[in-house]
Amino acid sequence: MYNVQQENFKVLENGNIATAKGFHAGGLHCGIRKQKIDFGWFYSDVPAQAAGVYTTNVFQAAPLKVTQESIAKENKLQAVVVNSGIANACTGEQGLTDAYDMRKLFAETVGVEEHLAAVASTGLIGELLPMEKIQTGISQIHTAEHQGAEKFETAILTTDTHEKGIAIELEIDGEKVVIGGAAKGSGMIHPNMATMLGFVTTDANISSEQLSTTLKKITNQSFNMITVDGDTSTNDMVLVLANGKAGNQPLTNAHSDWETFYSGLKFVCEYLAKEIARDGEGASKLVEVNVDGSFSDESAQAIAKSIISSNLVKTALHGADANWGRIITAIGYSGQSLNPDKVSIYLGDILVVENGIPHRFDEEEAKNYLLKDEVKILAKLGDGNGKATAWGCDLSYEYVRINASYRT
Incomplete structure (x- = not known):
């Protein structure tokens, strides 16, 4: 992809959402869509500080409600599972039950506490998830052939024409820190979150409170500053997980390397946002x-x-x-x-x-x-x-x- 030296960080060639220490990712075809990979996941070896921002559409889909509930318990996440093809939006109590079941089964299979798992869905609104296919997909998560961040990047796509991933490396307290990310989005994209999903991982040591404040500020300068068609959808979110495995001192506004981390996180979010805009449905520029x-x-x-x-x-x-x-x-x-x-x-x-x-x-x-x-x-x-x-x-x-x- 890139091997670019910025002022405070380096963009890693072939960097992705699983480049940061302790993160893993994968994807597979579970049958929601006819042929395309449609089921993906990523997780950390240890619980991570977490922050999220969500669509402003009042019709929030079931997965968003479940994910917000997960984060609210102790501001941590360890694993995220995503399906494409069906949004599980406007699906009532059954849709919410399915989202909870998806979280529970995924958490058990990955080996994390249920409240440390998040779920996301993207695709057609108004249809129930095919839970038997979801269960089949979850049962294959540990199969070797389904591992790899590139499979996750593909699994979350809908009408996108290409995968969207990046990772950068920077130095904090003399330790190498990585920030990686992946996103999807092509249509129904408008400022204040729309049909897009953004996921960012880092091995930096930072509190969830600091992470949340920072993510909201950066989102207003990146994901909330893109548009394709003016439609705001029901499902979309940006999540950031920070597992602390880089070993730096806790990051705050007072840290001597704070600006380095902030500029790096902003760069990753802006890059993903611009890739979504570039990949707008039918776009040529x-x-x-x-x-x-x-x-x-x-x-x-x-x-x-x-x-x-x-x-x-x-x-x-x-x-x-x-x-x-x-x-x-x-x-x-x-x-x-x-x-x-x-x-x-x-x-x-x-x-x-x-x-x-x-x-x-x-x-x-x-x-x-x-x-x-x-x-x-x-x-x-x-x-x-x-x-x-x-x-x-x-x-x-x-x-x-x-x-x-x-x-x-």
Whole structure:
């Protein structure tokens, strides 16, 4: 994958969710889906400090309720099991019973206490889990051929076109610490969590309270700053497990290496979030929107989300049409205070609007830029010091085709 040296850490080639000390992962086909691997898991040798963030959709699926209950008992997890193909959402009491049974059987098979296991599901809403197939899958967890993080990365996918995994290495208290992760998400992706699952593991020593506070802050700068189609779903979550096996001193804001850990965790979450945006259903390009000069960071976030969520902006980008009027319009209806006479817009390095009025530019140059598979939009507002970045993708004919026949 990558072998990149950052300022405070190194991105590991072929790094994944099981690279950190004491973590293991695997996946298999249990029959929920016709052929694709559809059942995955990862676990730690020892209980890990845990934190999670969850979808804002009021129709929270049964697995989310069970997982939140698990974490609430003592803020720890040791193992996570995931199925794809069926979301176990809007399934009533039977769905909740099935989620509890899935947790219980998985915990017994892996050899952990039941409350230290979490469950997650993704796929079609409104159908019950085929529990016999789930049980068959769990019974094969220890089979050698089903081991490996790449199998887990594949097992959690739905309409995704590729796996999403990463791991980085950093140094804390002179000890090597690893942060790894995996994610899925392609459609029904929108700021504030949607049809996406994110899992992060680390062997760092950090309390669950510190981990939870940090995850919420970083999520607002990463997973909550992506969109594909504006739909927020029922199932999705980000979980972080920290098992402490690296042997560093406990991490807090006061630790001398805190910024190193924070920047590493943020990098992993941003990477996974961007990969989800890049892999949007039918997408042909990753779009990054930067807002600079808003009255506050929160205002900048709202404006960036407004731009990246606009279907008119997204379709123009798909057609490589430098229609900056759609960007201006999205800024205008963001609900944020700003001075229109100070707004400037760039497509990459190409200035198209300066201080609220058109700036002459080469249409062919702009079109060639927008044909690239990565496109950046910059909105400079001139009102303050607020900044934010959001990620998304273009909206294509293929998106309609995929979602017109999702159930069939």
